[in-house]
């Protein structure tokens with residue numbers, strides 16, 4: 001269990017963490033989401049005692065990280081994939097960590113096999129790709145067989161097979177009753193990996209709840225997609241019952257709000273109109289996230305059309321100067 005209470009951290013007069021509180025519980029994968037600069041890495045660093053908060057506290061298993069007697073056995077962390085000395089091999093790095101933390105040396109081979117680095121175990125890390133470094137970082141996090149895992153963007157640089165493997169690994173670790181907190185910007189991946197979602201923006205919690213509730217809360221009002229060869233009369237009948245019907249692009253396709261799928265089906269059945277599709281529209285985690293963070297993003301890019309317009313202006317300016 002990780003407990004963060006009223007955490008405040010200021011850098012150069014800027015409040016990066018602004019009274020952040022949450023609990024990451026055992027037996028689930030908690031996705032830690034937020035726009036660039038929201039304070040995710042800072043939070044993870046505070047949990048690991050790598051910085052001093054101005055106020056508030058972060059506890060793992062009920063105590064501050066610094067008070068853990070065998071930290072690597074309690075908390076495994078991946079913060080920076082390039083933390084290993086470039087001249088060292090994965091085996092040397094892991095063996096050194098195992099020795100200094102009284103971890104069974106046999107565990108080194110086990111984690112190397114687990115992350116798929118056996119064939120590169122004796123090569124210096126300097127020649128490693130980002131994905132291989134990530135795998136090594138994950139091996140380090142798992143070395144002490146910890147009950148809590150903190151992983152900062154662990155999917156970065158992994159190939160599709162690696163991402164799929166990591167998805168299964170995180171699930172298995174949570175199913176074993178461990179606490180797994182994973183920061184990521186990969187919404188589609190988090191949507192299939194996490195069961196709990198914590199979204200922060202500007203150092204504050206924007207949402208903290210089960211993935212399913214977060215996503216269904218974004219479906220407001222709930223909508224139902226229908227496809228029917230009798231769209232005109234059905235749309236008329238649904239509107240008479242107070243529904244809002246918006247025609248889609250495909251033939252016979254529409255989105256209905258204001259009535260449940262069951263109601264829509266019953267109305268169509270009463271008239272003897274066949275319905276080929278009747279599906280509740282579920283927003284994606286990405287949509288839910290974008291809505292939540294719409295006003296909390298620190299950095300926002302310009303839309304491509306605006307860039308084209310800007311280039312147009314620049315061309316005009318150049319033409320003027322010429």
Ligand SMILES: Nc1ncnc2c1ncn2[C@@H]1O[C@H](COP(=O)(O)OP(=O)(O)OP(=O)(O)O)[C@@H](O)[C@H]1O
Pocket residue numbers: 011012016034035036037038039040041042043
């Ligand atoms: N040591 C530091 N000194 C000064 N500012 C810092 C320091 N560490 C973090 N910051 C600032 O704190 C803010 C939050 O940074 P942090 O890395 O925690 O965000 P993040 O949510 O992890 O972002 P990203 O998704 O881009 O990784 C940023 O504006 C960053 O520049």
